[in-house]
Amino acid sequence: MKVTQVAAQLYTVREHLKTPEDIRESLRRIKEIGYPAVQLASLGSLSEEETAKMLEEADLVCCSSHEDSARILSEPAAIVARLKKLGCRSAAYPYPSGVKLDTLDDVRAFARKLDAAGKVFHEAGMSLVYHNHSIEFRRFDGRLMLEVLYEETDPKHVQAEIDTYWVQYGGGDSEDWCRALKGRLPQLHMKDYAITAESRPTFAEIGQGNLNFRKIVAAAEESGCQWYIVEQDRCSGDPFDSLRISFEYIRDNLCS
Numbered sequence: 001m002k003v004t005q006v007a008a009q010l011y012t013v014r015e016h017l018k019t020p021e022d023i024r025e026s027l028r029r030i031k032e033i034g035y036p037a038v039q040l041a042s043l044g045s046l047s048e049e050e051t052a053k054m055l056e057e058a059d060l061v062c063c064s065s066h067e068d069s070a071r072i073l074s075e076p077a078a079i080v081a082r083l084k085k086l087g088c089r090s091a092a093y094p095y096p097s098g099v100k101l102d103t104l105d106d107v108r109a110f111a112r113k114l115d116a117a118g119k120v121f122h123e124a125g126m127s128l129v130y131h132n133h134s135i136e137f138r139r140f141d142g143r144l145m146l147e148v149l150y151e152e153t154d155p156k157h158v159q160a161e162i163d164t165y166w167v168q169y170g171g172g173d174s175e176d177w178c179r180a181l182k183g184r185l186p187q188l189h190m191k192d193y194a195i196t197a198e199s200r201p202t203f204a205e206i207g208q209g210n211l212n213f214r215k216i217v218a219a220a221e222e223s224g225c226q227w228y229i230v231e232q233d234r235c236s237g238d239p240f241d242s243l244r245i246s247f248e249y250i251r252d253n254l255c256s
Helices: 010-016 020-033 048-058 069-074 076-086 104-123 145-151 164-169 174-180 213-222 239-253
Strands: 006-009 037-040 061-066 090-093 127-131 159-163 187-190 192-195 201-204 227-230
Touching (some): 006 010, 010 037, 020 048, 020 239, 048 061, 069 076, 069 090, 076 090, 076 104, 090 104, 159 164, 159 174, 164 174, 213 239
Parallel strands (some): 006 037, 037 061, 090 127
């Protein structure tokens, strides 16, 4: 893992992305921390042209973008066109909001829709990655939903963006999942998992929680991971401070 492969998910600083001026300043601060790239999210109505210009001004690469779940399935060509304007080659399906997932047949139908959308991305020279939460660790006839989604889609059409916090929350093992998805894991969402004084799970900066990122990153590297994306859904303080703590830990302990 190289420091040039580390990115920041903009959802982490979403409260600082309300206006174009906020976005420009947030990108500047992320670059100042040391991140060479970002994954897009929470940019509201900012146009692709404006976004691309701000990224260029900040000297940041757009490694990927979390796009609207429904549009990915219903209008994949429109998302491809948007990515081209952004100079980005990957979209993440963020969450199956509004998708009926009550039975194995429902999950299989969802997999077919993902595969059809992913085929459009693949034919355009781009990739569609699936971002998991904990819902995918439900079992249907003995199979995890996440297993069904990957088993019943073409690896060329649907790749993976394993989220370490949500795998742990769902009772899985991120290292195992990284190894199982060899050749299909271009992106990893790095989130640490800690326990509060009330014995509740909570998000933490990388290196401040309980996940063994040395083993997780090693497995991801072996599987061909290209981008290691830091995201913290909730921060106890300034999210830029959280991004800095995570970046410095990754730089000093996980990068070669």
